[in-house]
Amino acid sequence: MDINAKLKELENVKTAGSNKVFTMYLNTDRTDPDQQGGEWKIHFKNGMRNFESYLSEANDKEELHNFQVVKKKVERFIKENEQQQLKGIIVFATADDEVWYAEIVQMRLENEFYWQETPELDQFRKLKETYPKTGIILVQQNQIKVIDSYLNQIEDTFSYELDVETDTWRIMQGPRKGTSGTTGLGSTNLQKDKFEARYEVNQQRWYKKIAPKIDKQAKDRGWQKIVVVGENGASKVLTNQMSKSVDEIIQKNMLDHEESKVMHEVLG
Template sequence: MENFQLIKQKVKKFVRGNEQNFRRGIVLFATADEDVWFADRVQLRLKTEFYWQETPELEQLKELNEKYPKSGIILVQQNEIKVIDSYLNEIEETVSYELDINTDDWRQKLGPRKANTQMGPGATNLQVDNFQARYQANKQRWFKSIAPKLDKRAKDQKWDKIYVVGEVDSSYELEEQMNKPVDKVIHKNMLDHEESKVLDEVFG
């Protein structure tokens, strides 16, 4: 009972300290002597469970890990790619690449995403037609040049699953050029959608 009261106070303190930035659930393992203290907020609905025993009860955590594994979600457009690293339905990191159509090089974009000036709303019909012609002629080579970076990221980040989301033509071509197997392709252009909406689409 003494040990339980000690842990209870620590748990209450953790909950109070996180009230302002609460998510949907908490996963917590603890011992009174603090040899074990694991407490994390997750963006997932959890079944409320409480166990007081010698060994941790991991079944629900294993189920979540199976449903929301360490994943790479690759959003692709003709000349732009965004990669979302995700685990347990949380966004760990995002990286964006843009193709410089003057040099045919993919460049990592830093800072907030801006509208694509090369093919933005102000582009004329002639510019759009010219780009479409170049895209059809070069898409295989363009996606082949970015695929090794994505394969390396998949290895470095230890992705268990890979999802490609984009228009049919671009997503199919990117999948073809990657060495790592793609688990699912979703034919939707979601590059400009909120990342949480993308996770809902992939894992929903």
């Protein structure tokens, strides 16, 4: 989802008469203590019923009809995507289909429902500010994993591994294999000791070689925020070698953690 383009488009929407815009922010986060029993379904039904009751009492048949058209479209979207529920649902819609935007998001929302001439965009703007395009760089000795994220969801993930024999970094798509810190060196204590000795001597030079590659990823992917995660020495050395500004350093080894756990730890 390109939130910038969509936000700009929605800011220019203004309807007239009975053709109102429906806005919905719905919290469906199952980890929320208030959502353990699927309470989001009750919030949704109550929100829709309140509008129908108000429009019925106002005796505006055309506006009530328009709302009911939108209601059916939203109900259909929710039913078709119920198995893919994440933390929230955002909907902007009109009865004439001039506006239709429905997205399942990995962000907790505050329950809000609006039926008015313009879309309600406050929460939408906050999401843009809270979850910008972010690069999470996990570093551990001769291995680096990069998580490319946007709006608290993973867009891409890949790894770099240093071949210590040829002194070159290779990009690895998909899950990493093997254990960190021993690439090409076997697993005996002696070999590990030899690697540790080489790492201490070559750390600055190794990270200086990989830093431009990460800087290029940051530029090409449009990262607005960069977080480096790794043990004290590795994270600081890599950060110092990068030309791009790093927003946060987390001194913790998380290279082998599941990406979803990393995201939760880093972005919340």
